Amino acid sequence: MDEITSVFVTESREQLEAMEAALLxxxxxxxxxxxxxxxxxxAHTIKGGAGVIECGFLVAxxxxxESALDKLRNGEITANADLIALLLACSxxxxxxxxVLESGTAAPGGDLQTDGxxxxxxxxxxxxxxxxVGAAAAPAPKAEPVLSSGGxxxxxxxxxxxxxxxxxxxxxxxxxxxxxRYLTTLGRIERIETLADAMPAAEEMDPxxxxxxxxxxxxxxxxxxxxxxxxxFVRDECALYILPPRSRLADYMQLMAALPEDSMRLGEIxxxxxALTQAELDxxxxxxxxxxxxxxxxxxHPAAPLGEIxxEQHVVQPELVEAAVVKQKQVSDKKxxxxxxxxxxxxxxxxxxxxxxxxxxAGASVNLLASRAGQADLxxxxxxxxxxxxxxRDSALQLRMVQIGETFGRFNRVVRDVSxxxxxxxxxxxxGGETELDKSVVEKIGDPLMHLVRxxxxxxxxxPEVRAAxxxxxxxxxxxxxxxxxxxxxxxxxxDGGGLNRDKITRKAVERGLIxxxxxxxxxxxYGLIFEPGFSTADxxxxxSGRGVGMDVVKRxxxxxxxxxEVSSTExxxxxxxxxxxxxxxxxxGFLVGAGAASYVIPLDTVVECMELQAVTTERNYxxxxxxxxxxxxxxxxxxxxxxxPRRENVVVVRxxxxxxxxxxxxxxxxxxxxxxxxxHLFRNLRGIGGSTIxxxxxxxxxxxxxxxxxxxxxxxxxxxxxxxxxxxxxAN
Amino acid sequence: xxKKKNVAQRLAIIEDMTIYNAAxxxxxxxxxxxACDELELDLSTVGEIDTAGFQLLVLVxxxxxxxxxxxxxxxxxxxxxxxxxxxxxxxxxGDPILVPAQEAR
Numbered sequence: 001m002d003e004i005t006s007v008f009v010t011e012s013r014e015q016l017e018a019m020e021a022a023l024l025x026x027x028x029x030x031x032x033x034x035x036x037x038x039x040x041x042x043a044h045t046i047k048g049g050a051g052v053i054e055c056g057f058l059v060a061x062x063x064x065x066e067s068a069l070d071k072l073r074n075g076e077i078t079a080n081a082d083l084i085a086l087l088l089a090c091s092x093x094x095x096x097x098x099x100v101l102e103s104g105t106a107a108p109g110g111d112l113q114t115d116g117x118x119x120x121x122x123x124x125x126x127x128x129x130x131x132x133v134g135a136a137a138a139p140a141p142k143a144e145p146v147l148s149s150g151g152x153x154x155x156x157x158x159x160x161x162x163x164x165x166x167x168x169x170x171x172x173x174x175x176x177x178x179x180x181r182y183l184t185t186l187g188r189i190e191r192i193e194t195l196a197d198a199m200p201a202a203e204e205m206d207p208x209x210x211x212x213x214x215x216x217x218x219x220x221x222x223x224x225x226x227x228x229x230x231x232x233f234v235r236d237e238c239a240l241y242i243l244p245p246r247s248r249l250a251d252y253m254q255l256m257a258a259l260p261e262d263s264m265r266l267g268e269i270x271x272x273x274x275a276l277t278q279a280e281l282d283x284x285x286x287x288x289x290x291x292x293x294x295x296x297x298x299x300x301h302p303a304a305p306l307g308e309i310x311x312e313q314h315v316v317q318p319e320l321v322e323a324a325v326v327k328q329k330q331v332s333d334k335k336x337x338x339x340x341x342x343x344x345x346x347x348x349x350x351x352x353x354x355x356x357x358x359x360x361x362a363g364a365s366v367n368l369l370a371s372r373a374g375q376a377d378l379x380x381x382x383x384x385x386x387x388x389x390x391x392x393r394d395s396a397l398q399l400r401m402v403q404i405g406e407t408f409g410r411f412n413r414v415v416r417d418v419s420x421x422x423x424x425x426x427x428x429x430x431x432g433g434e435t436e437l438d439k440s441v442v443e444k445i446g447d448p449l450m451h452l453v454r455x456x457x458x459x460x461x462x463x464p465e466v467r468a469a470x471x472x473x474x475x476x477x478x479x480x481x482x483x484x485x486x487x488x489x490x491x492x493x494x495x496d497g498g499g500l501n502r503d504k505i506t507r508k509a510v511e512r513g514l515i516x517x518x519x520x521x522x523x524x525x526x527y528g529l530i531f532e533p534g535f536s537t538a539d540x541x542x543x544x545s546g547r548g549v550g551m552d553v554v555k556r557x558x559x560x561x562x563x564x565x566e567v568s569s570t571e572x573x574x575x576x577x578x579x580x581x582x583x584x585x586x587x588x589x590g591f592l593v594g595a596g597a598a599s600y601v602i603p604l605d606t607v608v609e610c611m612e613l614q615a616v617t618t619e620r621n622y623x624x625x626x627x628x629x630x631x632x633x634x635x636x637x638x639x640x641x642x643x644x645x646p647r648r649e650n651v652v653v654v655r656x657x658x659x660x661x662x663x664x665x666x667x668x669x670x671x672x673x674x675x676x677x678x679x680x681h682l683f684r685n686l687r688g689i690g691g692s693t694i695x696x697x698x699x700x701x702x703x704x705x706x707x708x709x710x711x712x713x714x715x716x717x718x719x720x721x722x723x724x725x726x727x728x729x730x731x732a733n
Numbered sequence: 734x735x736k737k738k739n740v741a742q743r744l745a746i747i748e749d750m751t752i753y754n755a756a757x758x759x760x761x762x763x764x765x766x767x768a769c770d771e772l773e774l775d776l777s778t779v780g781e782i783d784t785a786g787f788q789l790l791v792l793v794x795x796x797x798x799x800x801x802x803x804x805x806x807x808x809x810x811x812x813x814x815x816x817x818x819x820x821x822x823x824x825x826x827g828d829p830i831l832v833p834a835q836e837a838r
Contacts, residue, residue: 170784170785171752175783177783177784177787192821193821196788196791196795199788199795207785208752208756208785210788
């Protein structure tokens with residue numbers, strides 16, 4: 001796939017998303033002209049782009065959709081649920097067609113083609129057939145008060161199009177040939193004359209500049225705006241004059257005056273193209289030279305804005321010109337917005353991040369050497385370098401940050417479709433869409449989110465009758481929310497449905513032997529059971545969910561992102577899933593600690609404080625932190641490090657997901673920027689270790705998975721203190 | 734390219750005649766035309782041609798006419814003849830376009 005096509009594919013997908021979003025809005029506000037405009041623009045842009053890259057099947061399909069939208073915009077038809085559903089289906093189909101283009105296939109396969117035809121047939125039958133030809137309203141010059149002067153209308157019933165491309169068109173990646181080929185989708189080029197008069201002699205000719213102009217006789221049912229739209233992309237760079245069929249002879253004269261070539265030559269060309277007959281030309285030239293003598297001297301007229309002239313002479317309806325002006329403005333607005341954004345290949349960015357990672361490691365090594373050398377100047381210099389490296393790292397990571405709103409936005413459609421299918425009425429409330437997180441995380445969180453959302457719609461929220469019977473508003477509510485919390489992002493999926501049934505889960509779990517009957521478990525532990533493989537409490541299996549596959553996959557996916565998922569629920573009132581994810585997967589600020597001979601890294605944003613471990617009187621693994629019970633875990637015990645404990649041990653107090661715990665280590669070694677290197681497959685099931693990193697000295701240090709450690713500490717205390725209710729309650733928060 | 738004059742020189746263009754190659758091809762065409770009186774262009778292997786490539790053909794034709802020389806396209810690839818046709822320049826160029834038998838219908 002060449003570059004233009006791939007750019008087109010990316011941009012069209014964006015346009016499609018915009019179109020879908022606008023269509024969904026339209027469902028609630030069917031009369032909103034702005035939203036309609038947005039839908040229309042999206043479809044139109046896709047069609048235009050498809051024309052440029054000569055993707056015929058996409059043009060053909062989108063064209064009909066656009067016609068329907070045009071009618072909608074003009075108020076000829078009004079939007080209702082049927083039409084919007086149909087248009088949504090069309091936008092899906094356009095997505096498939098873009099997929100076909102992306103895969104490099106020449107035409108959509110049989111099934112897809114049939115689907116497309118069926119959609120078009122529905123559009124035609126239900127919405128377009130009202131007044132026959134869908135494609136376009138009648139040609140422009142029909143009822144407007146055309147003042148006939150200076151000769152009658154000329155005989156031809158073709159449009160006449162004069163085109164002079166600007167020199168930079170080719171350099172800007174647009175090929176006049178493509179536009180002309182696209183023009184043929186609107187009608188037939190009866191005759192075309194190519195003018196290369198603007199091309200200078202060989203020495204001065206710039207092979208990458210465009211010197212061509214065209215006089216085209218074009219037969220088509222399309223209206224003037226539609227023909228103009230063909231050239232939207234080069235609008236600023238070409239001179240375009242369109243004369244409708246049966247224009248006045250004077251208009252042709254006007255045209256000839258406006259074009260750079262001299263009148264005689266143009267006249268001949270117009271005759272050749274078939275726009276004028278020789279007799280008409282003669283008459284025209286005669287009147288012209290009678291009026292404006294200097295023209296005959298071949299002095300080219302300054303290119304007068306033809307639009308104005310035409311309006312003055314009542315040839316074109318003013319609104320037509322106005323529409324063109326508005327469109328031009330929109331195009332330039334869009335260009336301005338585009339100029340602020342750079343499209344960049346994701347792998348280039350990844351490469352940059354990799355390099356920055358290596359830089360961080362190398363920088364750490366330099367720091368180490370400098371501090372060993374003990375030279376003040378060197379230390380100072382390296383500290384400046386490391387500050388800069390830190391800034392580079394932050395900006396590089398910032399490049400990858402994207403807002404989660406786009407991901408959330410996709411669920412509008414899902415919620416709409418699924419709730420319709422199930423006969424439920426559900427409102428989706430999205431908050432915190434501006435929260436940013438790493439692109440790679442965003443990409444991977446889509447599937448788990450989708451699953452949770454579908455689950456909430458299918459199992460969580462009750463049908464309207466049931467809701468009414470339970471005294472709830474019949475319209476269910478599903479909320480997606482995101483926010484930042486101490487170095488991680490939290491994504492919440494909250495529904496106001498029936499909630500999880502504690503007893504039912506316990507019963508099922510006992511049935512499946514996951515827990516022993518009579519075992520007393522906290523709410524959190526019980527709700528956690530739904531993430532066990534094969535666990536389902538659904539009484540019936542729907543085609544959406546309930547098979548018991550999925551929640552375990554959700555959990556695994558989230559864990560593979562170094563995140564975790566929690567569920568809380570109140571029976572009868574709803575369920576809240578919260579997913580906690582690290583902001584980025586690549587680099588973290590770490591806190592380096594030592595235990596035995598090895599070093600370990602604790603993510604800095606989880607560290608609350610450090611202190612010396614007071615002489616412990618009991619063998620209990622908890623301590624009194626200003627009156628609070630703090631469970632702790634000894635790294636030496638955890639990793640079975642032999643050797644004498646140092647005289648003084650230190651505690652690093654960490655907090656993860658609302659849980660506080662202490663990690664007892666030998667030494668505190670200070671802050672350290674860390675590039676996370678994933679552990680190999682062999683260590684996949686290790687608990688308590690999140691990855692590894694390379695220290696400045698070249699040694700490997702393990703990165704501790706604080707969440708797992710904090711849980712481990714709490715759990716250890718919980719089991720050993722299970723008889724002690726006070727201890728337990730303060731830990732179970 | 735030989736420097737012998739008065740003999741028809743044949744120049745075959747193998748690469749795509751697109752804007753990416755336009756600068757080098759222009760150079761080649763102008764030089765070839767300068768070196769002989771009659772230039773024969775073999776475009777039978779040109780896989781792709783765009784407006785920039787087409788302009789070069791116009792240029793070489795016009796230069797030849799200006800210098801009183803001849804420039805013929807002796808072989809068209811399907812892409813070339815399609816574009817020349819599309820721009821309605823076949824008559825203007827005046828080169829015989831061979832239509833392969835299987836395509837003639």
